[in-house]
Each structure stands twice: as structure tokens, then as C-alpha cells.
Amino acid sequence: DIQMTQxxxxxxASVGDRVTITCRASQGISNFxxxxxxKPGNPPKLLIHATSTLQLGVPSRxxxxxSETDFTLTITxxxxxxxxxxxxxxxxxxxxxxxxxxxxxxx
Amino acid sequence: EVQLVxxxxxxxxxxxxxxxxxxxxxxxxxxxxxxxxxxxxxxxxEWMGIIYPGDSDTRYSPSFQGQVTISADKSINTAxxxxxxxxxxxxxxxxxxxxxxxxxxxDYWGQGTLVTVSS
Numbered sequence: 001d002i003q004m005t006q007x008x009x010x011x012x013a014s015v016g017d018r019v020t021i022t023c024r025a026s027q028g029i030s031n032f033x034x035x036x037x038x039k040p041g042n043p044p045k046l047l048i049h050a051t052s053t054l055q056l057g058v059p060s061r062x063x064x065x066x067s068e069t070d071f072t073l074t075i076t077x078x079x080x081x082x083x084x085x086x087x088x089x090x091x092x093x094x095x096x097x098x099x100x101x102x103x104x105x106x107x
Numbered sequence: 108e109v110q111l112v113x114x115x116x117x118x119x120x121x122x123x124x125x126x127x128x129x130x131x132x133x134x135x136x137x138x139x140x141x142x143x144x145x146x147x148x149x150x151x152x153e154w155m156g157i158i159y160p161g162d163s164d165t166r167y168s169p170s171f172q173g174q175v176t177i178s179a180d181k182s183i184n185t186a187x188x189x190x191x192x193x194x195x196x197x198x199x200x201x202x203x204x205x206x207x208x209x210x211x212x213x214d215y216w217g218q219g220t221l222v223t224v225s226s
Contacts, residue, residue: 001169032210034211034212034213036152036212038152043202043204043216043217043218043219044144044152044202044204044213044216045216046212046213046214049211049212049214050211055214085151087151087152089152089154089212091209091210091211091212092210095154095166095168095169096142096154096157096168096209097154098151098152098153098154099151100151101151101152
């Protein structure tokens with residue numbers, strides 16, 4: 001089965017900073033990748049699907065890129081409300097799999 | 108408005124059976140997939156499986172195959188997750204999510220059901 005590895009596992013950045021989270025697939029998955037944001041006590045929220053397509057209502061400071069095995073979620077200007085854990089998810093052929101998550105905090 | 112409403116928290120003993128539910132509204136329940144995700148306390152997300160209520164086509168993660176049963180009753184727009192014999196390690200929050208197909212992310216999620224298994 002394809003494994004998804006996220007890095008870093010946690011990060012601390014200042015308001016306004018550019019934040020980058022990476023997700024690596026153990027095999028190529030084309031562009032079948034989604035990113036979710038989860039705040040404590042809440043279900044995950046879909047931010048991006050098909051690697052780079054922003055869900056309706058998601059702020060434009062969020063963006064996604066990549067293909068096959070290497071993917072990136074970028075927050076161009078970190079805001080206090082972005083404090084959360086972020087997960088990548090692959091949904092190509094075979095079982096869906098999540099990355100282990102990246103916890104984002106404000107410095 | 109699309110909504111997925113899950114059944115309430117459960118406290119069970121090891122060896123007991125349990126079925127939790129996820130009721131969809133505000134969309135055509137039979138034309139979207141419903142997936143289930145486990146989140147153990149303080150841990151990440153684990154994909155369990157997915158069902159198409161229109162024809163009950165069901166796919167399981169290898170990690171959960173044989174451990175749970177996913178089903179759906181399209182007459183009442185409800186999907187289910189069933190355990191025949193719970194273990195303490197099943198203690199977790201379980202989420203359902205709507206998927207346009209198996210090659211898309213979950214765009215709407217239920218609020219989660221906390222299952223606690225303890226003797």
C-alpha cells in the first residue's frame with residue numbers, strides 16, 4: 001500500500017509568515033491528493049483537492065502544488081485562525097491514506 | 108444545506124456490539140459515497156472504508172477489513188459502522204464524510220461520534 005509521509009510534524013511561526021508543509025507519497029499518485037485542516041474538537045475541513053483546487057470559501061492564502069510523489073501546502077501569510085493540524089490524504093487507486101499530520105502553532 | 112449528522116457518544120464494554128450511524132440530508136444520498144475515518148485520542152486520521160449507498164458497493168482499508176462492517180439504508184439516508192465485538196483499542200472518535208466518488212476528498216463531514224470501550 002502507498003504510504004504518505006508529512007513533514008514537519010509540527011511547526012511554530014509568526015503571524016504573517018509563509019508556512020510550507022510537505023507530503024511525500026511512497027509511489028506516484030498523479031494529482032490525487034487532498035489537504036485538510038482540523039481544529040481541536042472539530043471534524044476535518046477539506047481545504048484543497050486534486051492537489052491544487054481550493055474548496056469554495058477557503059481563503060486564498062492557502063495553496064497546494066506538486067505531482068506524483070511530492071506535494072506542498074503553503075499558507076502565504078499565517079493568521080491566528082490557521083492554528084490547527086493539517087493532514088494530506090491520497091485517494092488514488094488502492095486504499096485511501098492520510099499523512100500523520102502537521103501541527104501549526106503561532107510563535 | 109448539506110448535513111451529515113452522526114449518532115451520539117457511546118460507552119460500551121469489551122466484547123459488546125455497537126452500530127453507529129451517519130444520516131445525510133440536503134443532497135441526493137444515493138449518488139455520493141460515505142467514508143468512515145477513525146481518530147484515536149490525540150492521534151491522526153485513519154481511513155476505514157467507504158460505501159456507495161446507491162448500490163451498497165463497499166471498500167475497506169486492509170487495516171479494518173474484518174474488524175468492522177460498513178452498511179447503508181438508502182430508504183432513510185443513513186450509513187452505519189458496526190462492530191460485533193468491541194475492544195478497548197476501538198476507543199476513538201469516528202467521523203463520516205461525503206465523497207463525490209472514491210477519487211475525491213471528503214467535502215462534508217459529520218460532527219464525530221466518540222466511542223469509549225472500557226471494562
